[in-house]
Each structure stands twice: as C-alpha cells, then as structure tokens.
Amino acid sequence: MRRLLLSACAGATCLVAGALFAQEAPRLTGPEPFTKETPAPPMQRQVTDDVRRKRNYPDQPPLIPHAIEGYALDLNANKCLACHARKFTEQSQAPMISVTHYQDREGNTLGGVSPRRYSCLACHVPQTAAKPLVPNTFVDMDALVEREPRGR
Amino acid sequence: MAAIARAWSWFWLNPWVRTATRPPVTLSLAFLTLGGFVAGVLFWGGFNTVLEHTNTEAFCTSCHEMKTNVFEELKGTIHYANRSGVRATCPDCHVPHQWTDKIARKMQASKEVWGHLFGSIDTRDKFLDLRRHLAEHEWARMKANDSLECRNCHSAQSMDVSKQNPRAAAAHEKDLFTGQKTCIDCHKGIAHKLPNMQGVPGWQ
Numbered sequence: 001m002r003r004l005l006l007s008a009c010a011g012a013t014c015l016v017a018g019a020l021f022a023q024e025a026p027r028l029t030g031p032e033p034f035t036k037e038t039p040a041p042p043m044q045r046q047v048t049d050d051v052r053r054k055r056n057y058p059d060q061p062p063l064i065p066h067a068i069e070g071y072a073l074d075l076n077a078n079k080c081l082a083c084h085a086r087k088f089t090e091q092s093q094a095p096m097i098s099v100t101h102y103q104d105r106e107g108n109t110l111g112g113v114s115p116r117r118y119s120c121l122a123c124h125v126p127q128t129a130a131k132p133l134v135p136n137t138f139v140d141m142d143a144l145v146e147r148e149p150r151g152r
Numbered sequence: 153m154a155a156i157a158r159a160w161s162w163f164w165l166n167p168w169v170r171t172a173t174r175p176p177v178t179l180s181l182a183f184l185t186l187g188g189f190v191a192g193v194l195f196w197g198g199f200n201t202v203l204e205h206t207n208t209e210a211f212c213t214s215c216h217e218m219k220t221n222v223f224e225e226l227k228g229t230i231h232y233a234n235r236s237g238v239r240a241t242c243p244d245c246h247v248p249h250q251w252t253d254k255i256a257r258k259m260q261a262s263k264e265v266w267g268h269l270f271g272s273i274d275t276r277d278k279f280l281d282l283r284r285h286l287a288e289h290e291w292a293r294m295k296a297n298d299s300l301e302c303r304n305c306h307s308a309q310s311m312d313v314s315k316q317n318p319r320a321a322a323a324h325e326k327d328l329f330t331g332q333k334t335c336i337d338c339h340k341g342i343a344h345k346l347p348n349m350q351g352v353p354g355w356q
Contacts, residue, residue, distance in 0.1 A: 050319050066319060070229055070342060077346040081356035088354070093322070113356065 044128035052095075053127070056140060061123035062095070068126055073119070080120040081113065203258070209241040215268050218242070221279050225344045232343075245301045245343065246290070253297075284347035291336055299335035306335070 031038045048067045055062060071079035083092035086102075101117040103109055163169060176184060205211055213219040223242070226232050231240040248254050266272075273279040273286075294301065308328060313321035327333040338354070340346065349355040 048317055050317055066317065072341050072346045072349075074345075075348075077341065077349040078356060079341075082354055085356045088356075 044130040047127040047129065056138065064124050064126040066126070068121075073121060078118065078120070080124075085113065203254075206258070207243040207247055207254075209243070212242040217268060217273050217279065221273075221276070222344050229343050240305070240343075244304065248297070248300060249304055253300075280347075287340075287344075287347050291340065294336040295334060302335040302339070 046067050046069075047065055050066050053063045053065060068080075073079060081097075082088060083094040084097045086096050088094075089096045097113070097117070097120075101113055104114055105116070164173075209223075213223045226242075231245075233239070247257050268274075271278075273282055308324075311324065311328075313324055316324065323338070327338070328335070340349075340352070
C-alpha cells in the first residue's frame with residue numbers, strides 16, 4: 001500500500017514538473033487552437049555570398065553558400081555536378097565533391113560519382129537568414145578543448 | 153516534245169488563263185490600281201494579324217501538348233514569376249523577333265502542326281521519350297544564332313557584373329564577354345525541365 005502511494009506521488013511530481021517545463025518551451029506545432037488559420041511567415045532570404053562556412057564538426061556535410069533555385073537535381077540531370085564534379089572543377093573553380101563520393105560503401109573507388117551520393121541535397125543544404133525557433137546551445141569541439149587548462 | 157507542246161497549249165487555252173491575260177474591257181485603270189492597293193493592304197494586314205496571333209502564349213497553350221507539359225514547367229521558373237513582374241512568354245524565347253527570321257521559324261514550325269495533328273507527343277510518355285530530341289533542336293538553334301532570343305532582353309552591355317554574385321560575375325567575364333561561350337552553353341533547362349543530360353557537354 002505504501003509502495004503504491006509512493007509511486008503515485010512520484011508520478012504526480014513528474015507530471016507537474018513536465019507541465020511546468022512544457023510551458024517554457026516555445027510552441028512548435030502551430031496556433032492554439034490548432035484549427036485557427038494564421039498567415040504563413042515570410043520566406044527568408046537565402047545566403048548567397050559564396051563564402052564557405054566552417055563545419056561545426058569534421059564530418060558535417062559542407063553547407064551551400066549560394067543560391068540553388070532552379071537547379072536541376074533529378075534522374076535526368078544534376079546541376080550541382082556541372083561545377084563540383086572532379087572534371088569540371090578547373091573551369092568552375094568550385095570545390096570538388098569529396099573523394100568519398102567516388103567510392104562505394106566498401107571503400108572501393110568507382111569510375112564516377114557513386115549512385116548513393118548522387119542526391120546532393122540529401123546532406124548539403126543552403127542556408128537562410130532565419131532566426132532559430134529554439135536557441136541552439138551547441139558548442140564546437142575546439143571551443144571545448146580551448147577551455148581546458150593546458151600543460152596537464 | 154509533243155507532250156510539252158500539248159501541255160503548253162492546254163495552259164494558254166484554259167478560259168481562266170485567257171481571261172487573266174487579256175486586258176480589262178470594262179474595268180478602269182484607276183479601279184484596278186486602287187483596288188489592287190486596297191486588296192494588298194487588306195491581305196497584308198490580315199496576314200500580319202494572323203501571324204501575330206500565332207505568336208501569343210494563348211495560341212501556343214491552346215494545344216494540350218504545350219499547355220500540360222512545357223507551360224506547366226515554365227510556371228515555376230523565374231521567367232514566369234519574379235520580384236519585378238516582368239515575364240517572358242513562349243514566343244519571346246522560341247520565335248525570332250526579326251521579320252525574315254520569324255517567317256523562317258514559322259515555316260519550320262509547320263512541322264509542329266503536323267506533329268499535333270498526328271499526335272507525335274500527345275501523351276506524357278511520348279513527350280518524355282522525345283524530350284531530348286526536341287531540346288537538342290532548341291539548343292542547336294540558340295547556339296547557331298548566338299542565343300539571340302536571350303539577348304533580346306539580356307544584353308551583355310547592360311549587364312552590371314558588380315551587381316551579380318562573384319561566382320556569376322567571374323563566369324560571365326571569362327566566357328560571355330570574351331565571346332567564348334553563348335548563353336545557352338551554360339543556361340540549359342532554365343525555363344523547362346531537362347531531358348536526360350547524359351553526354352551533353354558540361355553535364356555529368
């Protein structure tokens with residue numbers, strides 16, 4: 001009996017705490033009540049300054065710092081590769097797609113771009129000037145390392 | 153020889169030809185010259201009106217081949233909707249603006265009427281099968297006339313590269329201003345979807 005009471009109390013505490021914390025979190029699921037229609041927020045401007053962005057961690061897929069509107073990316077044509085494929089990098093002066101993109105999943109080098117790497121936008125994305133909906137507390141690995149006292 | 157002589161005399165003895173080659177008996181010279189002038193004006197006006205009518209987007213999209221395939225694709229592109237509201241219609245890019253070139257293109261386009269009547273691309277699948285072939289025609293035409301239809305609006309003289317992003321500016325300075333390449337060499341598939349680009353120079 002006592003055990004049951006204890007667990008009920010613990011459950012109630014969790015629920016109350018959850019409800020309190022939930023009120024602090026920004027609402028991500030649309031208006032309240034959800035049947036109300038609200039105007040869509042304006043489209044954000046794309047980042048198109050052609051300046052390469054630092055990766056937040058070494059194996060992050062690099063971001064796209066230019067407009068890609070109207071660029072074909074389907075079975076018929078891949079506009080990204082018209083600049084970033086190895087054979088076009090001299091005339092385009094664009095960064096070459098990583099060597100891993102010319103390998104299959106066993107690490108064997110292929111004659112061309114690996115089919116599993118063909119869909120560029122699955123990993124590489126352009127950026128907009130939009131403010132994040134929730135604050136991002138991500139800390140760069142290097143920043144963590146720098147905080148450590150040296151010479152230990 | 154005898155056959156030619158017979159045909160010759162048949163032609164000249166034909167009552168219509170005899171009437172046409174004899175001087176007028178009842179009509180005055182003034183009537184004939186002025187009448188001819190008025191008839192000429194009417195004919196020319198009518199000809200040009202019909203020609204201009206066939207040069208409108210409404211006319212192009214009156215065929216479902218154009219309306220359901222290429223026109224639908226155009227709607228998503230910058231040549232249909234953009235910040236300043238200036239837009240290109242079908243003939244702006246696909247028909248030369250100069251009169252002689254326009255007539256030449258219109259005569260070639262009579263094959264499109266044939267294609268419509270006999271249904272060469274009357275389904276989506278037929279259209280997709282022929283898309284590379286059709287696109288190659290347009291690329292070749294624009295390559296041959298140095299992308300004339302692009303340049304009707306986009307002139308290299310008026311192109312301010314300082315307003316372009318560095319990537320576009322560098323490419324235009326290197327290839328466009330030196331005349332090494334023409335618009336269509338790089339800007340393929342900007343108003344419609346692309347066919348299979350395998351083997352097209354500059355594409356992977």
